[in-house]
Amino acid sequence: MQYLDWNNSIQTLNKAYETGLFVLIIGPKGTGKTSLVRDFAKGKGINLESINFSLRTRESHLVGTKTLTDGTVSFDEGVLIKSMRDGSMLYLDEINSAEADVLLRLDEALDDRRQIALKESTGEVVKAKENWFVVATINPLTHSGTKELPPQLLSRFPVRIRLEYPPEEVELEIVKKHVSGDHDSDITQAIKLANTLRQAAAVEELFYSPSLRETIAFAKLIERGMGAKEAANFVFGNVYTQWGDIEYQKVSDIITSMFGN
Secondary structure, three states: OOOOOOOOHHHHHHHHHHHOOOEEEEOOOOOOHHHHHHHHHHHHOOOEEEEEOOOOOOHHHHOEEEEEEOOEEEEEEOHHHHHHHHOOEEEEEOHHHOOHHHHHHHHHHHOOOOEEEOOOOOOOEEEOOOOOEEEEEEOOOOOOOOOOOOHHHHOOOOEEEEOOOOOHHHHHHHHHOOOOOOOHHHHHHHHHHHHHHHHHHHOOOOOOOOOHHHHHHHHHHHHOOOOHHHHHHHHHHHHHHHHOHHHHHHHHHHHHHHHOO
16 A cells, blocks of 8 residues: 655654664554555665564564574574665564564664674674664554563654544545545545544444555445445444444444445
């Protein structure tokens, strides 16, 4: 998904890159965090290395691991070491989903010295090239699997960009990039529905908050001839059945009130 820079985030990334300051992007899923990072790297002509964190991410994914091939032991360097050696841009996606030991090892590389000792291999101290640039994203703590980042790690990212869902007219512009034809009225109504559900989720009246991906999916379905209410049920409504009939009925009633019977 191409990022529409409605809040001058790319300008902020440029300033951070020029001054050698690492960046933290904070916001809920589906607000374009990854698209922003990819578009920035492409625009600057920077090689982008990335890793998506989860509970399964290990130190070896960052630093590397020993391998045995034809009786010869070698060391395959991980994404962190590769980016430091190359001076490329490192994208740490959903960093607050990682385990504490992984974050501790990452912190070693992110301090002011920007170096890390390869204790898993030769013990070599790898120093990052001068233009090494790191951008991390985090989801709000209400997002499943996330945890609070340690203060010392937070301090490694002194530039913080807050991404929220864009204004309705901007979201319409984003969605229209993915479809053809004039469906503005139905798409606008779907965006209003999405915002209603997002607001309800923000105050914990609902369990799920739809993203930009869902408004784009809605537009693609109606572009193919599906009715607006039917598309709204498939994209926005049915997911709530996993939390039970009461949750589903709440959303179903909202959809009916906005799209009719």
